[in-house]
Amino acid sequence: MDALTDFIIPIVGLKLGDHSYQFEVDGKFFKEFDNIELQEGCLQIDLILTKRSNLMELTFHVKGSMQSLCDRCGGGLKLPLQHQEMRIVKFSQEDFNNTDDVLILGNDEHEINVSHMVYETIALGLPSRRFHDEETNGQVCDEDVLKRLEEYHEQDEKDDVDDRWSALKNLLTDKE
Numbered sequence: 001m002d003a004l005t006d007f008i009i010p011i012v013g014l015k016l017g018d019h020s021y022q023f024e025v026d027g028k029f030f031k032e033f034d035n036i037e038l039q040e041g042c043l044q045i046d047l048i049l050t051k052r053s054n055l056m057e058l059t060f061h062v063k064g065s066m067q068s069l070c071d072r073c074g075g076g077l078k079l080p081l082q083h084q085e086m087r088i089v090k091f092s093q094e095d096f097n098n099t100d101d102v103l104i105l106g107n108d109e110h111e112i113n114v115s116h117m118v119y120e121t122i123a124l125g126l127p128s129r130r131f132h133d134e135e136t137n138g139q140v141c142d143e144d145v146l147k148r149l150e151e152y153h154e155q156d157e158k159d160d161v162d163d164r165w166s167a168l169k170n171l172l173t174d175k176e
């Protein structure tokens with residue numbers, strides 16, 4: 001887990017107020033999370049940690065790009081990504097019920113590893129539809145591949161129709 005030790009923030013003795021941190025992530029970081037959708041990318045993370053008397057607010061802002069595959073032509077795609085998420089960390093000795101939005105730390109914890117929060121912010125920022133698009137990512141699909149896919153699709157439909165005809169013909173000849 002060496003790639004994630006950079007994400008440990010000491011919280012003992014941290015003064016009340018804002019503290020800022022910067023991180024960078026690449027393929028080594030994503031390897032630790034083992035998700036086929038998120039494997040290669042290059043992003044910068046700005047974190048503002050606001051310490052209050054009874055809790056901490058962590059605001060993550062990620063910016064960069066992820067490598068993906070195009071849903072239309074299957075070619076490599078560089079997805080620009082910019083996203084912000086806020087997480088709340090509370091301290092408690094008794095209540096250890098973590099929710100999606102609030103992480104509970106024991107009163108005696110002296111550090112926090114924010115790598116999972118960084119990862120979640122990136123995952124949440126990914127667009128659900130991913131394809132080459134001149135307007136949103138300045139990239140275009142491979143025309144040759146699209147043409148071949150279209151031809152293949154047409155041939156496939158023709159074969160389907162042929163299959164249905166021969167099934168019908170067999171039905172008719174069976175009856176005779």
Ligand SMILES: [Zn+2]
Nearest residue numbers: 070073132141
């Ligand atoms: Zn494409």
